[in-house]
Amino acid sequence: ISFTVPxxxxxxxxxxxxxxxxxLGYHSFDVDTNVGKVAVVGxxxxxxxxxxxKFFQAxxxxxxxxLMISTSEIRIAALVPLDQLNDAVRALHTAYGLDADQIEAVVYGGTGR
Incomplete structure:
Protein backbone atom coordinates (compact mmCIF):
# COMPACT_ATOMS: atom_id res chain seq x y z
CA ILE A 1 0.00 0.00 0.00
CA SER A 2 1.33 3.43 -0.90
CA PHE A 3 -0.02 6.85 -0.02
CA THR A 4 1.15 10.43 0.15
CA VAL A 5 0.86 12.97 2.93
CA PRO A 6 2.04 16.56 3.25
CA LEU A 24 -2.54 -3.09 11.05
CA GLY A 25 -0.34 -6.18 10.77
CA TYR A 26 2.40 -4.79 8.54
CA HIS A 27 6.08 -5.73 8.79
CA SER A 28 7.76 -2.48 7.76
CA PHE A 29 7.23 0.84 6.01
CA ASP A 30 9.36 3.31 4.07
CA VAL A 31 9.15 7.09 3.91
CA ASP A 32 10.51 9.04 0.95
CA THR A 33 10.47 12.83 1.26
CA ASN A 34 12.43 13.32 -1.96
CA VAL A 35 9.40 13.17 -4.23
CA GLY A 36 7.01 15.69 -5.70
CA LYS A 37 3.58 15.25 -7.21
CA VAL A 38 2.60 16.57 -10.61
CA ALA A 39 -0.99 16.43 -11.81
CA VAL A 40 -3.20 17.41 -14.71
CA VAL A 41 -6.83 18.07 -13.84
CA GLY A 42 -9.85 18.76 -16.05
CA LYS A 54 0.24 12.48 -23.64
CA PHE A 55 0.96 12.85 -19.90
CA PHE A 56 3.28 9.86 -19.74
CA GLN A 57 4.90 10.51 -23.12
CA ALA A 58 5.79 14.07 -22.08
CA LEU A 67 7.51 6.56 -9.22
CA MET A 68 3.79 6.23 -8.55
CA ILE A 69 0.59 6.93 -10.49
CA SER A 70 -2.87 7.99 -9.33
CA THR A 71 -5.83 8.56 -11.63
CA SER A 72 -9.48 9.46 -11.50
CA GLU A 73 -12.05 10.44 -14.11
CA ILE A 74 -10.77 14.03 -14.11
CA ARG A 75 -7.17 13.78 -12.85
CA ILE A 76 -3.85 12.12 -13.66
CA ALA A 77 -1.16 12.47 -11.01
CA ALA A 78 2.33 11.06 -10.70
CA LEU A 79 5.07 11.12 -8.10
CA VAL A 80 8.43 12.02 -9.57
CA PRO A 81 11.87 12.53 -8.04
CA LEU A 82 11.95 15.92 -6.34
CA ASP A 83 14.92 17.06 -8.41
CA GLN A 84 12.85 16.45 -11.59
CA LEU A 85 9.64 18.11 -10.42
CA ASN A 86 10.19 21.45 -12.16
CA ASP A 87 11.16 19.69 -15.40
CA ALA A 88 8.00 17.56 -15.14
CA VAL A 89 5.79 20.62 -14.72
CA ARG A 90 7.43 22.34 -17.71
CA ALA A 91 7.14 19.20 -19.89
CA LEU A 92 3.44 18.81 -19.12
CA HIS A 93 2.83 22.53 -19.51
CA THR A 94 4.18 22.33 -23.06
CA ALA A 95 2.58 18.96 -23.89
CA TYR A 96 -0.90 20.23 -23.06
CA GLY A 97 -0.40 23.50 -24.91
CA LEU A 98 -0.56 25.68 -21.82
CA ASP A 99 1.85 28.08 -23.48
CA ALA A 100 -0.79 28.64 -26.18
CA ASP A 101 -3.22 31.58 -26.34
CA GLN A 102 -6.17 29.43 -25.23
CA ILE A 103 -5.65 27.33 -22.08
CA GLU A 104 -7.74 24.18 -21.59
CA ALA A 105 -5.87 22.43 -18.73
CA VAL A 106 -3.90 23.21 -15.59
CA VAL A 107 -0.71 21.46 -14.45
CA TYR A 108 0.03 21.36 -10.72
CA GLY A 109 3.31 20.33 -9.15
CA GLY A 110 4.15 20.33 -5.49
CA THR A 111 6.01 18.76 -2.65
CA GLY A 112 3.38 18.94 0.06
CA ARG A 113 5.66 21.16 2.11
Whole structure:
Protein backbone atom coordinates (compact mmCIF):
# COMPACT_ATOMS: atom_id res chain seq x y z
CA ILE A 1 0.00 0.00 0.00
CA SER A 2 1.33 3.43 -0.90
CA PHE A 3 -0.02 6.85 -0.02
CA THR A 4 1.15 10.43 0.15
CA VAL A 5 0.86 12.97 2.93
CA PRO A 6 2.04 16.56 3.25
CA UNK A 7 5.57 16.75 4.61
CA UNK A 8 4.29 18.53 7.72
CA UNK A 9 2.31 15.38 8.61
CA UNK A 10 5.08 12.80 8.04
CA UNK A 11 6.19 12.52 11.68
CA UNK A 12 2.61 12.20 12.92
CA UNK A 13 1.84 9.51 10.33
CA UNK A 14 5.04 7.64 11.19
CA UNK A 15 4.18 7.72 14.89
CA UNK A 16 0.63 6.54 14.22
CA UNK A 17 1.85 3.68 12.01
CA UNK A 18 4.33 2.58 14.66
CA UNK A 19 1.68 2.81 17.36
CA UNK A 20 -0.81 0.73 15.33
CA UNK A 21 1.61 -1.81 13.83
CA UNK A 22 0.05 -4.77 15.69
CA UNK A 23 -3.47 -3.75 14.70
CA LEU A 24 -2.54 -3.09 11.05
CA GLY A 25 -0.34 -6.18 10.77
CA TYR A 26 2.40 -4.79 8.54
CA HIS A 27 6.08 -5.73 8.79
CA SER A 28 7.76 -2.48 7.76
CA PHE A 29 7.23 0.84 6.01
CA ASP A 30 9.36 3.31 4.07
CA VAL A 31 9.15 7.09 3.91
CA ASP A 32 10.51 9.04 0.95
CA THR A 33 10.47 12.83 1.26
CA ASN A 34 12.43 13.32 -1.96
CA VAL A 35 9.40 13.17 -4.23
CA GLY A 36 7.01 15.69 -5.70
CA LYS A 37 3.58 15.25 -7.21
CA VAL A 38 2.60 16.57 -10.61
CA ALA A 39 -0.99 16.43 -11.81
CA VAL A 40 -3.20 17.41 -14.71
CA VAL A 41 -6.83 18.07 -13.84
CA GLY A 42 -9.85 18.76 -16.05
CA UNK A 43 -13.34 17.53 -16.81
CA UNK A 44 -12.24 16.97 -20.42
CA UNK A 45 -10.26 13.96 -19.22
CA UNK A 46 -13.49 11.92 -19.30
CA UNK A 47 -14.26 12.64 -22.96
CA UNK A 48 -10.91 13.17 -24.69
CA UNK A 49 -8.93 10.04 -25.46
CA UNK A 50 -5.14 10.06 -25.39
CA UNK A 51 -4.67 12.53 -22.54
CA UNK A 52 -3.04 9.94 -20.27
CA UNK A 53 -0.75 8.85 -23.10
CA LYS A 54 0.24 12.48 -23.64
CA PHE A 55 0.96 12.85 -19.90
CA PHE A 56 3.28 9.86 -19.74
CA GLN A 57 4.90 10.51 -23.12
CA ALA A 58 5.79 14.07 -22.08
CA UNK A 59 7.48 12.80 -18.93
CA UNK A 60 9.21 9.97 -20.80
CA UNK A 61 10.54 12.37 -23.45
CA UNK A 62 12.32 14.28 -20.66
CA UNK A 63 13.62 11.05 -19.02
CA UNK A 64 11.53 11.74 -15.92
CA UNK A 65 11.05 8.62 -13.83
CA UNK A 66 7.45 8.10 -12.69
CA LEU A 67 7.51 6.56 -9.22
CA MET A 68 3.79 6.23 -8.55
CA ILE A 69 0.59 6.93 -10.49
CA SER A 70 -2.87 7.99 -9.33
CA THR A 71 -5.83 8.56 -11.63
CA SER A 72 -9.48 9.46 -11.50
CA GLU A 73 -12.05 10.44 -14.11
CA ILE A 74 -10.77 14.03 -14.11
CA ARG A 75 -7.17 13.78 -12.85
CA ILE A 76 -3.85 12.12 -13.66
CA ALA A 77 -1.16 12.47 -11.01
CA ALA A 78 2.33 11.06 -10.70
CA LEU A 79 5.07 11.12 -8.10
CA VAL A 80 8.43 12.02 -9.57
CA PRO A 81 11.87 12.53 -8.04
CA LEU A 82 11.95 15.92 -6.34
CA ASP A 83 14.92 17.06 -8.41
CA GLN A 84 12.85 16.45 -11.59
CA LEU A 85 9.64 18.11 -10.42
CA ASN A 86 10.19 21.45 -12.16
CA ASP A 87 11.16 19.69 -15.40
CA ALA A 88 8.00 17.56 -15.14
CA VAL A 89 5.79 20.62 -14.72
CA ARG A 90 7.43 22.34 -17.71
CA ALA A 91 7.14 19.20 -19.89
CA LEU A 92 3.44 18.81 -19.12
CA HIS A 93 2.83 22.53 -19.51
CA THR A 94 4.18 22.33 -23.06
CA ALA A 95 2.58 18.96 -23.89
CA TYR A 96 -0.90 20.23 -23.06
CA GLY A 97 -0.40 23.50 -24.91
CA LEU A 98 -0.56 25.68 -21.82
CA ASP A 99 1.85 28.08 -23.48
CA ALA A 100 -0.79 28.64 -26.18
CA ASP A 101 -3.22 31.58 -26.34
CA GLN A 102 -6.17 29.43 -25.23
CA ILE A 103 -5.65 27.33 -22.08
CA GLU A 104 -7.74 24.18 -21.59
CA ALA A 105 -5.87 22.43 -18.73
CA VAL A 106 -3.90 23.21 -15.59
CA VAL A 107 -0.71 21.46 -14.45
CA TYR A 108 0.03 21.36 -10.72
CA GLY A 109 3.31 20.33 -9.15
CA GLY A 110 4.15 20.33 -5.49
CA THR A 111 6.01 18.76 -2.65
CA GLY A 112 3.38 18.94 0.06
CA ARG A 113 5.66 21.16 2.11
Missing amino acids: EAAVKQVQNTLLDKQDV VGMKTHSGLAA LSDEDINV
